[in-house]
Amino acid sequence: MPPGEGETVRLRPPRNTLNQRAIGWWRVQWLLMTAVPVVPLAVLGALIEPARFWLLLPAAVLAAAGTATAVLFPLWWFRTHRWEVTEDAVYVLTGFFWREWRIAPMSRIQTVDTVRGPLEQLFRLATVTVTTASAKGAVRIEGLDHEVAADLAERLTRITRDTPGDAT
Amino acid sequence: MSTVAPPADWRRLDPRTVLVTALVVAGVVAGAAIPVTLGLTRWSSLPVAVLQVFAGALLIIGVAAGADRIRWHRTRYRIGEEHVDLHTGLLLVKRRSLARSRIRTVDLTANLMLRLLGLVTVRIGTGEQGADSTLELDPVTRAEGERLRRLLLDRAATAPAGVHREGELAVLDPRWIRYAPVSFVAPMLGGAAAGAVMQVSEWVGAQGEVIEWVGDRFRDTPLLWTVIALVLAALVAGVVGALGLWIEMWWNYRLEREAGGTLRVRRGLFTSRSISVEEARLRGVDLVEPLGVRLLGAARLDAITTGLAKDHEARNADHNTLLPVAPRTRADSVAADVLREADPPTAAALTPHPRAARGRRLRWSLAAALGPVLILTLLGELLTPVLLWIALGCAVVAVPVAVVLALDAYRGLGHAISGRYLVTRSGTVRRSTAALERAGVIGWTVKQSVFQRRAGLLSVTATTAAGGGAYTAYDTDASEGLDFAAEAVPELLEPFLERSPKKA
Incomplete structure (x- = not known):
């Protein structure tokens, strides 16, 4: 603290949460990721009699851990991932163990992309990626309702188009 | 066609x-x-x-x-x-077609043969990523290259007139060559020389004879001395190589400011290079001090600029270096000249970071040093006691080095606002003091791990279109770091901050 300043400063969380359906989307993603090692292990375990125990044991452990994570963690992620778009900037908070606040000023935005993966389409969600001229300054908002995302992208595109200069 | x-x-x-x-x-x-x-x-x-x-x-x-x-x-x-x-x-x-308004750099290169014939290779760049951003004319006459350079970079003078000097900003001082041997190039070249001797002797089928000849020289010498002598020989070769490389790279070096707001670096003994940086694209400078160079009180100056050629060919050629390794005060004064500032931002007094940052650095470097020791000890317990002695030796050497480096890394941390620039400094093996124009900041990233939260620290990163894309003040005080960012770029961060009276 510099002497003479009798106040502490901290970043307030962005105002908006993601869509509730993001919880389900994260769960399915996590379950699929768990299935990648578990299913082959289980199938091999069913087929190979002598090694059955040593194949099914890790499969069971992984499945239990993956399912528990899929049930509990997304609830937590939902509370820690937040976003906000003001007149002047895009502001996003992600992560819990490694928290990361990203701020991109409206006047410096170069492109606005909306991406919907197959799973996201299933949950009617979308990811908005806002890039600036910095190679390291991209801001991603994952798990938005797809209509909210479309509106947001349109709004951002309009604002950036009206901003003169090449945003560097 | x-x-x-x-x-x-x-x-x-x-x-x-x-x-x-x-x-x-x-x-x-x-x-x-x-x-x-x-x-x-x-x-x-x-x-x-x-x-x-x-x-x-x-x-x-x-x-x-x-x-x-x-x-x-x-x-x-x-x-x-x-x-x-x-x-x-x-x-x-x-x-291929480039819009002239997007052209940011026109660089001329001529290797020895092109120079003898009076030719140059011209590289015209927009500075955007991707292969299509550069046009290469290989080769044209030197006069034509100069004509293109002047024609394409000559814009209406945008820079404020008067206060700062035009023309020559720095020329080579041959005494700077004393910094060449302490760079990391020297041991690398030494290793390469030893490798080359073995490779060539293998081609002519005489590798065995070379090894035997070396063995003969050291017939009566103990193994330890043999190793030391060979390492010394390789080092000497490396130093000679580093000196030669320095002369080839930096001979005829001069840094000029041309009318129309362009900085131009010219250098090279055999291969001559001319690199032009449009000043409107300059977002700051990076004062780089590799460890050996820093111990001698010297530093190198790099440009932080949008639109320097980024293709792989140019990346390894010190493309953005404005000043070779020179005495620190000289580097600072060139920084001030380049940025048109009265006082060099790179020499500004920096706010040190909290002591908690020192503890983090000590823990990291001790963990890195003791990890191998621990593994060696475990293996030694299981296999052979010799490994235990090696582990002890490693610990005796590595722990003090780790502690010294960690303390040095902590001392290096700092940030400040100096006029139109924000300054961040970090690193020990390669210490970098970056002065970034505050108007060139195009976003902020603030990171805080669980450990940083408990220690009351966070890392503040200014993103920019120029140079490395991001410049970070690591492990600042959680409150003061945000204050710094908010002050550096007014109004961007402020709406997202909460200020509360400090608890007594």
Whole structure:
């Protein structure tokens, strides 16, 4: 603290949460990721009699851990991932163990992309990626309702188009 | 592609490119010819082998020269009112066009052969990522290269007039060569020299003899001294190499500011290079102090700029260096000149970071040092006691080094706002003091791990379109770091901050 300043400063969380359906989307993603090692292990375990125990044991452990994570963690992620778009900037908070606040000023935005993966389409969600001229300054908002995302992208595109200069 | 003469405003490259290509290929072929001839003598007599190799060499040179002749024939460029066009290609004709308003750099390079012929290679860049952002004219005459450079970079003078000097900002001081041997290049070159001796002797089938000869020299010397002598020899070779490389890179170095707001670096003994940076694109400077250089009180100055050529060819060529390793005070004064500031931001007094940052650095470096020791100890317990002694030796050497580096890394941390610039400093093996123009900041990233949260720290990163894309103040005080960011770029961060009276 510099002497003479009798106040502490901290970043307030962005105002908006993601869509509730993001919880389900994260769960399915996590379950699929768990299935990648578990299913082959289980199938091999069913087929190979002598090694059955040593194949099914890790499969069971992984499945239990993956399912528990899929049930509990997304609830937590939902509370820690937040976003906000003001007149002047895009502001996003992600992560819990490694928290990361990203701020991109409206006047410096170069492109606005909306991406919907197959799973996201299933949950009617979308990811908005806002890039600036910095190679390291991209801001991603994952798990938005797809209509909210479309509106947001349109709004951002309009604002950036009206901003003169090449945003560097 | 038609063969009719191009219209008047289209120009061709210099026809001597065919000669250059032929000579370069001849050089490469000559280098390869000796081992190939030696190899062929196993099957045929020496004269026959020489003849075969000679015929093959002629064929290769002929094909290469012919291909280059076709390339020359099909290449033409035009500097139009709005665009620069280049048509080129051996089999397919590539037509490329750059908008003149987007051109940021025009760099001239000439290796020894091009210089002897009075030619240069011109690289015209927009500074955007991707291969299509650069046009290369290889080669044109030196006068034509200069003409293009002046023509394409001459904009209406945008810089504020008067207060700062035009013309020459820095020239080479030959005494700076004393910093060359302490760079990391020296040991690398030494290793490379030893490797090259082994490789060449293997080609001529004399590797065993070389090892035997070296063994003979040291017949009566203990092994330890032999190793020390060989390492010293390699180091001496490395130092000589580093000196030579420095002379080749930096001879004739001069940094100038030209009318129209362009900074120009010229350098090189054999290969001459001319690198121009439009000042409107300059977002700051980075004062780089590698460990050895720093111990001698010196530093290098790099430009932080949008739109320097980023293709892989240019990346390894110190493309953005404004000043070679020079005394620290000189580097600071050049920084002030380049940025048109009265006081160099790189020499500003920096706010140190909290002591908790020191603890984090000590823990990291001790963990890195003790990890291998722990593994060695475990293996020693299980396998052989010799490893225990090695582990002890490692611990005795590595722990003090780790502690010293960690303390040094902590001392290096700092940030400040100095006039129009924000300054961040970090690093120990390669300490970097970056002065970034506050108006060039195009976003903030604030990171805080669980451990940082408990220690009341966070890392503040300013993102920018220039240079490395992001400059970070690591492990600042959680509150003061945000204050710094908010002050550096007013109004951007402020709406997202909560200020509360400090708890007593």
